[in-house]
Amino acid sequence: MNFEGDGQGDLVHHGGREKAVCVYPYDHYPFWENELQKTLDYGAFGENLTIRGYWKRTYQSRFLTNRIMHHEKDDLAGIKKILEVEELSVNWRATFVKRLEGIEANPQERLAGDVMR
Template identity: 25%
Template sequence: MTRERSGARVLAVSVGAVGDLPWRDRAIRSAIAKKPVAGPVPVTALGLAGDEQGDRSRHGGPDKALCVFPVEHYRHYERLLERRLDRPAFGENLTTTGLNEGETRIGDVLRVGEAVLQVSLPRNPCYRLGARYGVRELPVWFERSGRTGFYLRVLSEGEVQAGDAIELLDRPRPHATIAEANRVMHHDRHDHAAVEALLVPELGASWRRTFERRLAGQIDDPASRRYGPE
């Protein structure tokens, strides 16, 4: 099944160190302000060498080893934010072209450079996005548009770099698009049939727990994720 994703490739590979991010009347620890790296970067089971996370309970880990964000979404957010955005604008590790949420499936196995990666779950936008740009509603804009990006887990370690082609090696779950997962998570929260269809083995653990709670009648409150703790 190996094929390039219609010219899909990596435009930038980026890492970041944890630092202070102004939020309300204080600073929070975050590595959202990442910078592109020139040349090959090693990928391990926990992500790119040199990359850090400010909140390891919600970011990083095997299911979220690499964050992907399509460059095609930049113009949309530039219009909303009324400013030019430099890559990586949203703390992504891989800024890509040729991928989107409507065509990318949970469970897709991708070769990028020397690494073999698997799509695990959509990005769940949190208040750190709003803090970076001083726009409280930015996470909600992500949810409404469905232009969220997504995460990858690492199946085989290797090096990646800007310019690498993205090849689709396998697609075990043709129905489970990132767009469909976003729809169910953020909009049609009581669509139990869709929730059940998305509970595929490849779905990342955090979304699996949320969807399983919904099937049990427990609906989550997204306020703290969107706007931060009080």
């Protein structure tokens, strides 16, 4: 499953249904163009999508999810809130469910897409 015209060099860790899509906000481009003193083409940061609009809400949700996945692993209330999100990937969902059950998943399983074994 890919975006048309987008390919990956490392098919083990990139591409596929359970892999991340890099998104960057259109609204941040003027800051970087000023900072770097040059015009930037969209995609300059390696993103698959350059978006306008609902970025703030999406960013806050993603920030919370990453914070709990990697740093605040014992935040059970936060985990329960994240599990309410239907769009959460199968692998991340399995990791959070294991945490609720008191099991800390091996991060290599999630990164390799083998959580469901």
